[in-house]
Amino acid sequence: MTAPMPVRPPEPPEKPPPPAEPDKAARPAPAARRPSRLLAPLRETGKLFALAVAVARAVFRRPFQVREFIEQFWFVASVTILPAALVSIPFGAVIALQVGSLTQQLGAQSFTGGASVLAVIQQASPLIVALLISGAAGSAICADLGSRKIREELDAMEVMGVSPIQRLVVPRVLATMLVAVLLNGLISVVGTLGGYFFNVIMQDGTPGAYLASFSALAQLPDLYISEFKALIFGFIAGIVAAYRGLNPRGGPKGVGDAVNQSVVITFMLLFFVNMVLTTIYLQIVPAKGS
């Protein structure tokens, strides 16, 4: 009775990883490629682009999910229309007041209308669209896809031979694009009306001069670029939301983080893209009368 052996030794030994038993002579190191940390952002960007391309290709693949598209369109529209209208009135007003007081100092009151309309249509309107689409619709899409992903619903769909990209992502991206374009029109109109109201009523501007300066300074390509921006913004917001939603990291918390990231990433991307598009536009389309 010198060394009483434990009858049933407690299981967890000191070393958690069990010793690799030398059964197979030097098992090959599994997949010896070590991804570099530095390239991680590039990899994410690449995957985002890959998803964008996959979506663009899947748009033309049949069957097109009409029902899902209409549902998503209706959803995106319903969560964005009212806030868009409510935001655009004060936004139009602020621009009109600011431009109005500036032009008054310069003695160019007659151009208030044209200047504020250009600012609203070219810049304010697409940006409001961008904020609302990514903040209201993108976050909802990201959360929806993300929770489906962690509940294995997307896996189940893929197993049944249905591509989640074609079935879920394409209708959502198309819905955000279409809503963005239409919403942009709405915001332009409401913003312009708001500007008109504040300029004419509050700053005693002349209605005739306000309207006449439209055609003096603004031109149709201004409207085109505005709608084009909105279309691109809708696409980016939809893609980023879908990308973050399809790749959440670990559990419900990961979905929350993904939603957060999708909104932040979209904002940054949109402001950057806006700058690029504006620069290009100002370079290639000559200002009216120049």
Place this chain on the structure above:
Amino acid sequence: MGIEVVVEGLTKSFGKQNIWQNVSLTLPAGEVSVMLGPSGTGKTVFLKSIIGLLKPEQGRVLINGVDMVNSPEREIMETRKLFGLMFQDGALFGSMSLFDNIAFPLREHTRKKESEIRRIVMERIDIVGLLGAEGKLPGEISGGMRKRAGLARALVLDPQIILCDEPDSGLDPVRTAYLSQLLIDLNAQIDATMLIVTHNLDIAATVPDNMGMLFCRNLVTFGPREVLLTSDTPVVSQFLAGRREGPIGMSEEKDAATLAAEQQFDTAPLLTGPRTVVPQLEPSPGMPVRQGALRRRERVMSMMGQLPEAARTAILNSYAPAAGGARA
């Protein structure tokens, strides 16, 4: 008739952690196979690799000439229509009712009329015993019901290959027995190749034609059920007996010291003689003869020479009475 699934040299790792390596096996067409293994040995990963949801680093999975690991996505998508996969927790679409969930594959892949879809779906719902619950949302029913609904959804397209991920977890013993019978009856009816991943010993002993076991990053064996059921490999016999004595520990493997200590004291229970092989389940009366069982009989008889003695006797015993595997 089912489709043969050939797995060759499959190796899968997550980051640095190797899940299993060099797994090669063939699921014979139309037969029922079971993959055993302690929790956490990558059984579900194996299932997902077969269907192409996860991409192993090495090896291939051949189904009808399509490699589910490396073939173009389009071909994989097409091939997946041959599959029915029952997920561990059902993986139903949370926003759809059970009926819509089960009708989903039909609506996506067929042009059937709504009345036809309704007929097929209600038939499957009846098979899994969920009549009356078809209008409920997945969040409103129990886990066992979700599981059965998941099975119904997997069956609705008459798949050629059925994969079941732990069909028994969350089910009571009676329902598990019904489910075992259901799987065998299904196999008799549609002659699909089936792979069941489980650690339920009742299912393992009565349902399959073939059995395999994953342990310690390797496929221990894969072959006719008798081979595993009579095997005296320590891992297999420990697992099938549900004992603590043996190589399997709480954290998958035991270390050498514990094993040595055990062997000193517990050699007796390891020698409890040859285990008896329980007869396999037969299709319910009125079901057609299982074509897979007939084919298996020929296959097993032809490979008799390579099998261990114990397995050979067990096989001969099982085929001895009357007409063998094709008893009506």
